[in-house]
Every structure is written in structure tokens, then in C-alpha cells.
């Protein structure tokens with residue numbers, strides 16, 4: 001069986017190479033094509049959006065988190081466990097985002113589990129300057145898992161996902177690859193737009209209650225003042241909040257950024273006390289399940305950032 005399997009894989013890969021000369025598209029050994037559509041389960045909405053864009057309607061695709069659910073405190077349902085068991089391919093972000101999978105990993109066939117973030121160097125979680133939480137931990141702060149917010153990282157995730165879908169569905173690999181190329185070109189244009197609209201704006205600073213936006217800050221020259229993010233933590237200490245308040249005033253931070261529809265009480269208090277507005281950004285992790293989620297949300301985020309920093313530039317002496 002193994003010999004036949006490998007023989008088929010070689011012939012298939014050679015056929016693909018001869019037909020369209022794209023050696024990097026699909027693997028050299030491909031599993032037997034399934035008789036039914038590939039069953040793919042993603043964990044969060046941006047990954048769903050990538051798979052839908054790459055595979056169109058040719059796969060049976062479902063997402064574990066329903067719209068408006070948050071990965072940081074999600075709990076698997078019995079229906080989720082069934083979907084995971086029935087899936088041919090499970091695509092998660094990785095880097096610790098999907099803590100809700102930990103309890104079932106022992107029962108999952110690891111060969112069908114793909115980490116979309118593989119190959120991306122993550123940022124560490126933000127910790128306040130001089131804080132002991134990072135110093136005391138072996139290896140430093142844990143990784144910030146929200147890599148997809150940076151469009152260039154999103155391109156790496158799309159490459160990883162496209163390669164795996166091609167490998168598992170070689171008969172339709174050519175169409176998957178063509179759609180993946182269109183998505184990669186779109187992500188490149190999104191990065192260009194961010195860059196051309198944000199780079200000319202001076203003195204960009206970020207305070208937010210969701211660490212997800214650290215990836216936008218790092219890519220587009222926005223200086224992080226503080227992430228007051230209680231997700232996955234025991235809460236924010238009064239000392240940290242006092243430090244953040246002083247830093248926001250000292251640095252003349254013009255706006256605070258919050259996850260859309262999830263303003264934390266701490267950020268709301270700071271906004272009231274200091275008298276600066278809160279603008280929503282969207283991490284997509286609780287987003288709608290649609291193929292164009294990424295481009296729609298990325299554009300909304302870009303406009304919010306430009307509005308925040310343009311307004312600030314106009315009020316500077």
C-alpha cells in the first residue's frame with residue numbers, strides 16, 4: 001500500500017510540474033485524493049476567510065468559533081469535538097491562541113493538524129517596562145499569537161495553508177493555487193496601502209486593551225506605549241493602570257484603541273479621566289465567516305489608524 005501511495009504521489013507531482021511548471025506549489029508525496037470534498041475545520045474567522053478564498057466552495061469548511069466568540073476564553077462544545085474527529089484537516093493559528101484545543105489534542109490525529117503560523121517569528125507579549133512578569137519567566141514573555149494582523153504574516157499563513165490544501169487535494173491544486181495567488185496579491189496591496197498612508201504620519205503611538213494590534217504597530221512604525229490587556233491574565237493591577245495613565249499623559253497619546261465592541265472597563269475609565277477618545281480596531285478573531293473578512297476589516301483598521309494619527313498631526317504645533 002505504501003509503495004502504491006508513493007508511486008501515485010510521484011506521478012501526480014511530476015504531472016503537475018510538467019503541466020504548469022510550478023515546483024513549489026504542491027508536495028512530492030500527496031495523499032490519495034478523497035472521493036468526497038476535503039473536510040476542513042478552522043479555529044478562527046481569519047483562517048476561515050483564507051481557506052474560503054483559497055479553496056472556494058470545493059471543500060467542506062467549518063469554523064470552530066461562532067461569530068462574536070472570543071478564542072481567549074472559548075470552551076469546546078460536544079459538537080466541536082465531533083467536527084474535529086470527522087475533519088480531514090484542522091487548521092489552527094498556533095502560538096498558544098487556541099488554548100481551548102489543549103484538552104482534546106491527545107485524541108486528535110496529529111497528521112491532520114496544521115499550524116498556520118509555522119515559520120513566522122512571533123512578537124513577545126507586551127510587558128510594562130521593568131516588569132517582573134517577563135523577567136521571572138524562563139525564556140522571557142510568551143509569544144503574542146495574533147500574527148495575522150500583519151498582512152505580510154498573513155501572506156505566510158496563506159502560503160502554508162495553500163500548500164497543505166494542494167497536497168491533500170491534488171486534483172484541484174491548480175485552481176487552489178490560482179486563487180491563492182490572487183489572495184496573496186490582495187494582501188500585498190493591503191500592505192502597500194497601509195504603508196503609503198501611515199508612513200508619512202508622524203509621532204504614531206498606541207495604547208490598546210488588546211495585544212492583537214501589536215503586529216500593526218510593529219509593521220507600520222507605531223510606537224507602543226501600553227497594552228492594557230487582561231485576556232488570559234488575572235486582571236490589571238492598580239499600579240499598572242497608574243503607570244499607564246502617567247505615560248499616556250506624558251506622551252500626549254491622542255487616542256486609545258479598543259477591540260471593536262469589547263471596550264474594557266479600564267480603558268473606558270482612562271478615556272473618561274484623561275479626556276481622550278477610544279477608536280475601535282478589529283482583530284478579526286471574533287469576525288464574520290466570509291471570504292472577504294480580511295480585506296474588509298484590514299481596510300476598516302487602516303482608516304481608523306489614519307484618522308487617529310492624522311487628527312493628532314493636525315493638533316501638533
Ligand SMILES: [Zn+2]
Nearest residue numbers: 146212283285
Ligand atoms: Zn486576541
